Amino acid sequence: xxxxxxxxxxxxxxxxxxxxxxxxxxxxxxxxxxxxxxxxxxxxxxxxxxxxxxxxxxxxxxxxxxxxxxxxxxxxxxxxxxxxxxxxxxxxxxxxxxxxxxxxxxxxxxxxxxxxxxxxxxxxxxxxxxxxxxxxxxxxxxxxxxxxxxxxxxxxxxxxxxxxxxxxxxxxxxxxxxxxxxxxxxxxxxxxxxxxxxxxxxxxxxxxxxxxxxxxxxxxxxxxxxxxxxxxxxxxxxxxxxxxxxxxxxxxxxxxxxxxxxxxxxxxxxxxxxxxxxxxxxxxxxxxxxxxxxxxxxxxxxxxxxxxxxxxxxxxxxxxxxxxxxxxxxxxxxxxxxxxxxxxxxxxxxxxxxxxxxxxxxxxxxxxxxxxxxxxxxxxxxxxxxxxxxxxxxxxxxxxxxxxxxxxxxxxxxxxxxxxxxxxxxxxxxxxxxxxxxxxxxxxxxxxxxxxxxxxxxxxxxxxxxxxxxxxxxxxxxxxxxxxxxxxxxxxxxxxxxxxxxxxxxxxxxxxxxxxxxxxxxxxxxxxxxxxxxxxxxxxxxxxxxxxxxxxxxxxxxxxxxxxxxxxxxxxxxxxxxxxxxxxxxxxxxxxxxxxxxxxxxxxxxxxxxxxxxxxxxxxxxxxxxxxxxxxxxxxxxxxxxxxxxxxxxxxxxxxxxxxxxxxxxxxxxxxxxxxxxxxxxxxxxxxxxxxxxxxxxxxxxxxxxxxxxxxxxxxxxxxxxxxxxxxxxxxxxxxxxxxxxxxxxxxxxxxxxxxxxxxxxxxxxxxxxxxxxxxxxxxxxxxxxxxxxxxxxxxxxxxxxxxxxxxxxxxxxxxxxxxxxxxxxxxxxxxxxxxxxxxxxxxxxxxxxxxxxxxxxxxxxxxxxxxxxxxxxxxxxxxxxxxxxxxxxxxxxxxxxxxxxxx
Amino acid sequence: xxxxxxxxxxxxxxxxxxxxxxxxxxxxxxxxxxxxxxxxxxxxxxxxxxxxxxxxxxxxxxxxxxxxxxxxxxxxxxxxxxxxxxxx
Ligand code: SF4
Numbered sequence: 001x002x003x004x005x006x007x008x009x010x011x012x013x014x015x016x017x018x019x020x021x022x023x024x025x026x027x028x029x030x031x032x033x034x035x036x037x038x039x040x041x042x043x044x045x046x047x048x049x050x051x052x053x054x055x056x057x058x059x060x061x062x063x064x065x066x067x068x069x070x071x072x073x074x075x076x077x078x079x080x081x082x083x084x085x086x087x088x089x090x091x092x093x094x095x096x097x098x099x100x101x102x103x104x105x106x107x108x109x110x111x112x113x114x115x116x117x118x119x120x121x122x123x124x125x126x127x128x129x130x131x132x133x134x135x136x137x138x139x140x141x142x143x144x145x146x147x148x149x150x151x152x153x154x155x156x157x158x159x160x161x162x163x164x165x166x167x168x169x170x171x172x173x174x175x176x177x178x179x180x181x182x183x184x185x186x187x188x189x190x191x192x193x194x195x196x197x198x199x200x201x202x203x204x205x206x207x208x209x210x211x212x213x214x215x216x217x218x219x220x221x222x223x224x225x226x227x228x229x230x231x232x233x234x235x236x237x238x239x240x241x242x243x244x245x246x247x248x249x250x251x252x253x254x255x256x257x258x259x260x261x262x263x264x265x266x267x268x269x270x271x272x273x274x275x276x277x278x279x280x281x282x283x284x285x286x287x288x289x290x291x292x293x294x295x296x297x298x299x300x301x302x303x304x305x306x307x308x309x310x311x312x313x314x315x316x317x318x319x320x321x322x323x324x325x326x327x328x329x330x331x332x333x334x335x336x337x338x339x340x341x342x343x344x345x346x347x348x349x350x351x352x353x354x355x356x357x358x359x360x361x362x363x364x365x366x367x368x369x370x371x372x373x374x375x376x377x378x379x380x381x382x383x384x385x386x387x388x389x390x391x392x393x394x395x396x397x398x399x400x401x402x403x404x405x406x407x408x409x410x411x412x413x414x415x416x417x418x419x420x421x422x423x424x425x426x427x428x429x430x431x432x433x434x435x436x437x438x439x440x441x442x443x444x445x446x447x448x449x450x451x452x453x454x455x456x457x458x459x460x461x462x463x464x465x466x467x468x469x470x471x472x473x474x475x476x477x478x479x480x481x482x483x484x485x486x487x488x489x490x491x492x493x494x495x496x497x498x499x500x501x502x503x504x505x506x507x508x509x510x511x512x513x514x515x516x517x518x519x520x521x522x523x524x525x526x527x528x529x530x531x532x533x534x535x536x537x538x539x540x541x542x543x544x545x546x547x548x549x550x551x552x553x554x555x556x557x558x559x560x561x562x563x564x565x566x567x568x569x570x571x572x573x574x575x576x577x578x579x580x581x582x583x584x585x586x587x588x589x590x591x592x593x594x595x596x597x598x599x600x601x602x603x604x605x606x607x608x609x610x611x612x613x614x615x616x617x618x619x620x621x622x623x624x625x626x627x628x629x630x631x632x633x634x635x636x637x638x639x640x641x642x643x644x645x646x647x648x649x650x651x652x653x654x655x656x657x658x659x660x661x662x663x664x665x666x667x668x669x670x671x672x673x674x675x676x677x678x679x680x681x682x683x684x685x686x687x688x689x690x691x692x693x694x695x696x697x698x699x700x701x702x703x704x705x706x707x708x709x710x711x712x713x714x715x716x717x718x719x720x721x722x723x724x725x726x727x728x729x730x731x732x733x734x735x736x737x738x739x740x741x742x743x744x745x746x747x748x749x750x751x752x753x754x755x756x757x758x759x760x761x762x763x764x765x766x767x768x769x770x771x772x773x774x775x776x777x778x779x780x781x782x783x784x785x786x787x788x789x790x791x792x793x794x795x796x797x798x799x800x801x802x803x804x805x806x807x808x809x810x811x812x813x814x815x816x817x818x819x820x821x822x823x824x825x826x827x828x829x830x831x832x833x834x835x836x837x838x839x840x841x842x843x844x845x846x847x848x849x850x851x852x853x854x855x856x857x858x859x860x861x862x863x864x865x866x867x868x869x870x871x872x873x874x875x876x877x878x879x880x881x882x883x884x885x886x887x888x889x890x891x892x893x894x895x896x897x898x899x900x901x902x903x904x
Numbered sequence: 905x906x907x908x909x910x911x912x913x914x915x916x917x918x919x920x921x922x923x924x925x926x927x928x929x930x931x932x933x934x935x936x937x938x939x940x941x942x943x944x945x946x947x948x949x950x951x952x953x954x955x956x957x958x959x960x961x962x963x964x965x966x967x968x969x970x971x972x973x974x975x976x977x978x979x980x981x982x983x984x985x986x987x988x989x990x991x992x
Contacts, residue, residue, distance in 0.1 A: 047919060047932070054920040058980060065974050091981040093917050096930055106981060108919040154921075160936065161921050169921040176961045177977035289984055300915070300927055 002696035005681065005776070014710060019857075020796065021903035024822045029856040031470035031823050032831075037440035040097050041383040045440065047095070047108060049871055052161075053152045053393050054107040055168040057177050059344065060115060062089040064181050067116070076268075076627065080275035080612050083345060084282030090344075092293035094313070096306055099329070100336050100384050101313055102290055104344055104392060109152055111168065111393040114347050116609060118191035118222045119182035121165060151871065151886035168395060190609055191222040194601035201600070203593040209565040210590055213558040214767035215551070217542035217644070217760050221601020223396050225538070225609065228350035228410065228507025229638070230531030231342060232617045233335045233359060234517040237528075240324040241280050247622060248273040248280075255625055269625030272632075276622070279612040283341045284321050291317035326521075328363040328373055332381055335359070336388055339411070342614045349394045350410035350507030350537055351614075353445060354514065355529050357415055357430035362519055362526040364429045375432060382436035389444035408758075408880045409444060414504035416459070417450030417479050420516055420527055422501060424454040434462050438469045443874060443881045447474035448505035450482070451843050464832035468823070468854050472876025475509065475851035478843050482511040484810035489752050490533075490635045499634075502529035508879025509756055509814045509849050510536040513635035515619050532619045532634040536813065538602060539639035539751055540594040540743070544764040545649035546771050546781060548590065552583045553672055559769055573668055576657045583653075584735060591641055591743055599746040602639075606746075631747060639745030640813060643736065644757040644764055647718050647782035647789055650732060651773035654725040655715035659772075666708055675770045677701075679709040684778030690762065690890035691790065691897035695776045712774035719788030721799035726806045737811035753812045755785035758878050762890035780894040784816035784878050786847070790897040797838055797904055805845040816879060817842070820853040820898040834904050851876055853895070860884070860896045911935040912951075913943040914983075945990070950978030953989040 009015070037045060066085035070078045091106040105112050113122055154161060154169035161169040170178065186192060198204060210216050235244055252273040259266035291314045298310035316333050325331040335353065342351055353359075367373040389411045415433060419425045437447055449455075449463055463474050483500040490500075490513050499515050506512030513533035519526045551558065553573070556566035566586050573579050606629035615627035619634050626632030659665050666674075680701025684690050716724040740753040761781040769777045773789070782789040786804040793800050797819060809815050826835045835852070842850050853876045863870035863884050873884040875895055884892070910916045910924060910933050918924040918935065926933045928943075949955045949965070955976055957963040965976035967987040982988040 052920040052922060054918075057977070061977070061980060065968065065970075068974070069970050089984045091983045095917055095919075095925055096927075106918060107921070110920075152920075159922075171921050171979065173961050173979040174977065176959075177975070177980070180962065180975055293983075297927065 002682070002699065004693065005695045005697070006693040008697060008706070009710070009713075012706075012710060014714070019900050019902055020793065021825070021901055024856060024858070024900065024902055025824060028859050028862060029823050031468065031854060032827055033438060033465050033469040035439045035469070037383045038380040041380065041387060041440055044095065044097055044384070044387055045442070048387060048391060051109045051152055051391075052154050053168045054105075054110050055112050055164060055170045055395060056105055056107070056110065057112060057174050057181060058090060058106060059086045059112045060181050061177065062086040063116070064184055068184065074271045075608055076271050076275040076610060076612065077278065079609065080278035083279045083612060084285070087282030087341070087344070088285035088289070090286055090289070092290040094290070094293055094297055094310075096301075098384070099309065099313070099381060100333055100388055101294070101317070102287075102337050102340055104340055109391045109393060111395040113164070113178065113395050115182045115185040116189055117225065117347055119185040119189045120191060122178055122182040151883050153886055165396070168393070189222065190225070190601060190605045193608075194219075194221050194604045197604065198597040198600045201593065201596045204597065206566065206589065207593045207597045209563060210594065213547065213561065213563065213565050214764055215544055215547045215565065215590055216540070216594055217544070217764060219598060219601055220538050220541045221598055221605055224347050224349050224394070225602065225605045226346045226351070226535040226611055226614060227348040228510045228512075228537035229533060229535045230352050230354040230504045230506040230512045230514055231339060231614070232530030232532065232619065233338055234519065234528060234530045234619075235617055235622060236334060236338055237324055237331060237359070238517070238519055240320070240322055241284055242322040243324065244616065244622070245277050245280055248276045251622075251625060252277075265626065265630045268630060272625055272627050272630075275612050275627075276616045280616070283337070283613065286341070287317050287321040287337060291321065325363065328360060328367045328378065329381060331360055331363040332385065336385065338617065340392075342617070343392060345613045346609070346611060347394065347396050349396070349408070350412070350510070352410065352412040352414070352504065352506045352512070354504040354506075354531055355414045355417065355425070357413075357427060357433050358425055359528045359530065361427050361429050362521045362524070362528075366521060378429070379432050379436045379439065382433055383440035386436065386440045386442045386444060390442040392444065408877075408882055410507045410880055411445045412448050412505050412508065413445040414448045414450055415474065416452065416455050417503070418452050418454065418501050420498050420501060424452065424456060426455055426459050431459065431462060434466050434474070437471065437473065438466050441469055441471045441874060443883060446472070446508070446881050448477050448509065449474040450479040450504070451476050451839075452479040460836055461832055464835050467835065467852050468826060468832065470854050471874055472851060472853060472881035475849060475879070476839050476843065477505060477509060478809070478846070478848045479503075481810045481846060481848050485511055485813060486513055488810070489637055489813075493635050493637060495635065499532070504529065504531070506531065506536055508758065509816055510754065511813050512536060513638075515634055517619065534628060534633050534636050534638040536638045536640060536754065538598075539745065540591050540598060540641045542642050542644045542757065542760045542764070543587070543590055543594070544644050544760070544768065546645045546652060547764065547768050548586050549583055549649055549652055550769055550771070552579060552586055553668070553675070556586070559676055560767065576653075576661045579656060580653070580731070584739075588739065591739075595743045595751070603746045636747050637745070637749035639747070639749070639751050640754040641740045641743065641751055642754045642756065643785065644760045645781035646729070646732065646755065646785040647787065648771055648773065648775060650718045650725060650729045651715075651782075651789055651792070652771045653728045654717065655712050655772040655774070657728070658715045658724070659711055665711060671708070671772060674705045674708050675772065677705060678770045678777040679705040679774070681776050684776065685766070688889070689893050690765065690778065690780050691893040692775060692779050693791070693897060694893070695779065709774055712772060715773065717773070717789065717792040719793035719800045719803050720795040721802040726803045729803070730806045733807035733811070755812055755815045756879050757781075757784060757816070759888070759891050761878070762888060762894060766890060780890055783894060783898070784818050786815050786817035787819075788899060790894070791899055793899050797901055798841065801842045801845055801847060805842070805847050809846055809848040812848075815848045817847065817850045818853065818876065818878065818898070819850060819901065820855065820857070821901045821904060822856055823854050825901055825903050826854060838904050851879070853898070857896055857900045860892070864892055864896065907941075908939050908943055908945060909936050910939045912946050912948065913939045914946045915939065915943045916946070947982040947985070947988050947990065948978065949976045949980045949982055951991055952982055952985075953991050954987060
């Protein structure tokens with residue numbers, strides 16, 4: 001029997017303890033706080049728990065049919081017409097017991113492909129186009145991405161159901177139609193057109209190699225062109241759809257034939273307003289179809305209560321099809337509808353509702369005052385909202401949805417923060433949002449608490465209870481730090497302090513620019529916050545820092561494939577400074593070529609596939625007549641550069657510096673030999689475990705690398721308040737934050753750093769050899785950007801916080817710290833208080849983000865062995881909460897192995 | 905029309921690709937199981953006079969305005985298609 005690393009270390013008397021601060025109690029420890037949703041919600045939730053992610057062709061069929069009829073139409077109008085036809089033909093589905101209706105597609109949990117973005121991977125394997133897609137580097141990521149095998153994922157075909165992209169089930173009867181549609185878009189999709197033109201970038205071959213070697217995880221231009229932003233519900237809430245159409249019609253007449261001093265795009269305002277009107281007509285038809293369906297069901301059912309509810313649903317839909325909402329439930333239905341409309345317009349992950357507690361507050365306040373609704377009824381509706389949001393799937397390739405997102409859609413709700421005048425923005429409705437989030441604990445909407453010193457103590461303590469329910473939310477985000485970042489990045493576009501205060505999280509933890517707008521309800525004015533910026537899911541996404549270091553050490557060649565990725569540097573790497581210098585040069589080469597090629601993809605997207613519905617919602621498109629593609633949004637400098645594997649890189653550089661250059665206990669040549677030989681261990685995929693401790697020694701290794709491996713594992717590690725490693729983090733952050741602003745997006749604006757890794761630490765780790773810090777080949781990187789590598793933070797949580805705050809977090813859009821704590825460590829009010837103290841300490845030190853998994857690692861191990869018993873177990877992965885059974889094995893292994901704090 | 909399967913009836917709301925709710929009984933039923941006799945036909949291209957079948961799953965929509973006629977697939981819901989004409 002091959003020995004596991006943990007056993008090898010035990011034999012040598014070296015501890016590899018994944019617990020800190022004592023021993024966890026024996027047996028499986030349950031989470032402390034547990035509540036149940038309202039019976040109506042529970043019934044629908046039971047259905048959800050047994051529902052498969054399903055896809056059909058209705059939307060793409062009608063979109064394509066209409067689009068192909070308008071060859072010579074102005075692109076924005078052509079797109080709007082296709083959208084109108086597609087929305088008008090979506091079959092409505094309503095389920096008994098629902099109060100909030102409308103779904104993405106005609107299933108409880110449905111979605112559909114968008115071949116106009118990328119058609120290649122829908123095709124059968126033998127198809128020429130698919131083969132062509134495979135030849136492209138970006139396809140190789142799918143090999144390293146695996147969905148969880150349980151929950152709603154359709155990972156394998158069965159019966160009459162075909163598994164598409166490793167997650168979605170499609171009826172066999174529909175697959176030939178999908179292939180037919182896909183072929184119609186061959187050569188025309190954003191993917192194909194983008195690829196045609198990105199090849200004209202002289203460095204394109206480098207990009208292809210970068211993608212093939214998984215130095216970079218995905219192309220953002222055609223996979224998820226929008227998202228990780230905050231939506232804005234203001235205009236429909238204030239004016240209603242008829243009001244917006246009236247406004248656009250009047251403005252159309254005002255601008256027709258006039259350039260108004262803008263010879264480039266001034267004339268386009270006419271077509272843009274026309275497109276707005278057409279697209280909204282589609283949304284109105286979609287609502288009307290749902291209303292008709294509700295009235296049909298009203299007639300069909302014999303149950304009196306259900307009959308009444310169907311009637312009320314139809315009445316509400318009839319009203320919001322044309323008018324601004326009058327009540328809380330109408331407003332909630334309206335924002336639900338708008339949200340789904342935007343998600344159906346494009347492949348989007350991370351369309352976050354933003355601060356809905358503050359957006360819906362006017363309706364809540366007036367309904368409560370008038371006795372039209374009770375708080376309990378509001379909680380029930382908020383529980384239903386969570387069900388609707390969790391049922392949303394995002395249809396994209398396996399590599400993107402599985403490897404990057406773990407199937408998550410990041411419909412993050414933000415709570416807290418400050419108002420326009422800098423005072424706490426917390427209101428009563430936000431307490432109820434937290435309450436609903438415990439009662440109906442589901443992955444969506446995950447919650448971000450925008451921390452400010454002025455937030456009331458009882459609200460923060462309630463948040464601690466929610467965290468202790470094990471839901472993983474709310475995560476804490478530092479509001480003043482975010483505002484500092486926003487002022488720096490968007491100051492040149494006119495951001496002032498008031499707008500900075502309106503910010504919210506878009507996606508999992510992306511600081512997103514927002515703005516205030518005056519909402520009027522029954523003669524009272526309220527200023528509500530909403531998104532005012534472009535997507536932040538765009539730019540250069542997920543560069544694997546450990547892989548760039550590997551390529552630095554191996555002279556530009558990927559030792560896994562023996563393919564040349566970068567031009568050889570031919571340097572001797574005789575000092576730490578030389579290694580660092582070469583690492584930054586390869587990093588910059590990667591960013592440069594990825595920025596150029598992604599700019600081309602996004603440019604194709606904006607020419608043919610621009611957002612119409614999302615644009616009309618965002619300030620100031622309706623006012624200025626320009627949509628996203630013509631810089632109509634108030635804030636447009638949202639393109640960014642995303643890193644992955646920060647701490648694995650920091651630990652690796654620390655080990656190199658210490659062992660090779662300072663202490664000279666090993667030569668670089670010898671260390672490289674050991675890395676190539678994986679320190680005498682098998683590859684993680686062979687072992688089928690992706691955590692370090694479980695790796696197995698090869699029989700033929702004969703202890704050749706044992707001593708060196710121990711030394712690498714014992715070299716200084718980040719997370720211990722040890723300057724040796726932490727200063728390398730500082731060096732990286734100072735470089736990265738300044739370097740990112742040297743690259744320009746297609747909108748002519750500078751980029752910035754983004755430090756979330758979502759689930760890429762699993763897939764990217766899978767394609768990376770052993771690293772100088774002792775991590776073995778194929779295992780995951782450290783998660784997030786500020787989390788310690790599992791088992792290496794030996795000085796307690798406060799030491800970890802010190803390490804994480806060695807640099808200025810306001811220089812980056814975000815940073816991310818995940819901490820795992822055993823439930824017994826934070827039990828009772830005393831435990832909540834300790835957790836809040838820890839959180840507050842981090843915020844006061846200038847940390848941007850922290851989130852907690854309050855879970856017993858033994859429960860996770862049991863869940864991995866017996867997934868059927870844990871259908872509803874949720875865990876915090878990286879900026880989002882997901883069902884355990886719906887995440888891939890590598891990330892499960894990494895979650896199990898994260899250091900578990902037994903005391904804080 | 906006799907012996908319709910659930911997914912071809914209007915008394916069925918699809919939960920996913922395998923099952924749905926029987927709207928008359930409130931029970932969860934399998935999509936491919938036979939529905940009771942009196943259940944109403946669900947408008948689909950395959951039940952439309954404008955549908956010209958070409959192979960097992962796909963055909964042409966004769967009502968389409970494009971030249972050549974745009975394709976259609978038999979299993980597509982047509983609840984919202986204004987040109988749907990039910991076959992006799
Ligand atoms: S008219 Fe409508 S229902 Fe009939 S075949 Fe054409 S698309 Fe299908």
